[in-house]
Amino acid sequence: MTxxxxxxxxxxxxxxxLWLDLDxxxxxxxxxxxxxxxxxxxxxxxxxxxxxxxxxxxxTLRSKxxxxxxxxxxxxxxxVDQAAEPEVVAVLAKERLNARDSETLPARWAQDxxxxxxxxxxxxxxxxxx
Numbered sequence: 039m040t041x042x043x044x045x046x047x048x049x050x051x052x053x054x055x056l057w058l059d060l061d062x063x064x065x066x067x068x069x070x071x072x073x074x075x076x077x078x079x080x081x082x083x084x085x086x087x088x089x090x091x092x093x094x095x096x097x098t099l100r101s102k103x104x105x106x107x108x109x110x111x112x113x114x115x116x117x118v119d120q121a122a123e124p125e126v127v128a129v130l131a132k133e134r135l136n137a138r139d140s141e142t143l144p145a146r147w148a149q150d151x152x153x154x155x156x157x158x159x160x161x162x163x164x165x166x167x168x
Contacts, residue, residue, distance in 0.1 A: 067134070074158075094114055097113050130153065
């Protein structure tokens with residue numbers, strides 16, 4: 039693991055939010071799992087316009103303590119097949135705060151939302167799980 043990968047991993051694990059450079063900088067909640075960042079967009083969840091159709095996106099992680107920028111990096115974007123990767127959906131559901139329907143989140147997301155994987159450029163497929 040490179041130093042940058044360690045900073046990304048630690049920053050993503052310690053803070054539940056990040057910034058994505060889309061049509062404008064967008065704040066998003068996320069979960070870190072198995073070497074990647076996961077977000078949910080659409081339906082009743084956060085709107086991250088155009089994210090699912092991109093190949094890459096610029097991500098900024100900030101310090102949970104003081105808000106200072108920890109690291110900016112390019113991440114490869116891929117849409118997650120929610121039925122094929124239920125463990126990813128479970129990790130995201132656990133991190134989702136104040137959901138009106140926590141028991142049925144996976145079913146609602148499968149119907150109305152897109153789960154997106156953001157893998158830091160140069161990162162392999164492994165990594166520490168959340």
